[in-house]
Amino acid sequence: MTKRILIIDDEAKLRGLLARIIQLEGFEVLEAGDIRSGLKILEKTDVDIVLCDVKLPDGNGVETAGTIKTRYPHIEVILLTAYGNIADGVQAIKNGAFDYITKGDDNSRIIPLIYKAAEKVDLNKRLNSLEKQLGKKYSFDHIIGRSKRFQETVTLAKKVAPTDTSVLLLGETGTGKEVFAQAIHLAGRRNSKSFVAVNCSAFSKDLLESEMFGHKAGAYTGALKDKKGLFEEAHNGTIFLDEIGEMAMDLQAKLLRVLESGEFIKVGDSKITKVDVRVIAATNRNLEEEIKNGTFRSDLFYRLSAFQINIPALRERKEDIKPLAESFALSIGLKIGKKIKGLSPEYVTTLENNYWQGNIRELKNVIERSVILTDSEELDTGTLPYELTQKKASAGSPLSAFAMNSVEKLHIQKVLNYTRGNKAEAARLLEMGIATLYRKIEEYKLNQNFPG
């Protein structure tokens, strides 16, 4: 495919000349006279290579090379440096530029260099699609968490990874069950084959059966063609069955058969299909309870639970909150082009005191919000959602929030928020004496800053 090249240079004559030389080679060329209009073009157009001058009316090309690489990692940047200024070129490469050429005396270098950069762009694209095929590419090296509790979990998962044993991952929502499933797959002998994930709660019973096992044409209305199921897609690889507690009983029986013999029958088929698939299942439900309630088959549970891994909730491993938050802040910052250097101590404490019902997923969302809102390179509590800074005091467990004094504290705070800090009005509404209110504000260290 024709590569598209953007030239950012304020010298119109030189820019035009360069554009013509490059166009003659069959490349498509766009031109910009300053950084701002160059970046605007990148926002709207798919560009492969940028040629960028160093001295521009609105900034420096060496820094711009870094900005472009951060925002658009697949683009290759070539810097046009002034004669005798190699230092700029070297710095640009440090910032992620592909290479540099000295203006004027290097005209014969430019075309071969563009071809080389074009090859690199193709490679970037191939790598990108490979990474996509591998899913979110979580290996054990990418899993963050140094706490003892978490490390024990990782050690267990690493031990089972190279075997072919089925694994049952248990943990609250957002604790990283899918991340672990991927890491186990990648560390196992099936890692060059597919990892297929299916969320059992996302489909109705009939649809889930046809998703998992496939169907023959005419099996039911709307089944116009034969359809391969996810078990077949995962042949020789791994299937991850998320929310297995939601699976209907008769499908559970079918799943047990696959686990035992690798065999199943497609919907509407008469013959057996055989696959070789490793099964990793996950749930946030208590399956033993489900068995008692008659909604989960005990034989399937025993088959699956031969190897159980409990992933601890985030609140049970507070030491991991800071490194996780730092890593998310950095990567989200890079994605949206903001440099985040760290988190304020108060910010970290607030995060550590939160209950994190949604675990790492919730933490990631909170950090994303902060990175978007922040105007500084250090994230501070001002960027946290209001309820998080308020929750600080009642943190611990959801139950502790129901202890009498916790309830009183929350209630007084709510009323104070309502009266925007007017204590006389708050005391009246609370039907308590003003002196008592002052004492309680002091005792519970209630927030007295009211915006607006």
Ligand SMILES: Nc1ncnc2c1ncn2[C@@H]1O[C@H](COP(=O)(O)OP(=O)(O)OP(=O)(O)O)[C@@H](O)[C@H]1O
């Ligand atoms: N240890 C970890 N290090 C870094 N990121 C993590 C880690 N664990 C989870 N995440 C991130 O947290 C989010 C939730 O993880 P995941 O989807 O694996 O959770 P889950 O337990 O499968 O959730 P659910 O029960 O809702 O399916 C994802 O964005 C994932 O990338």
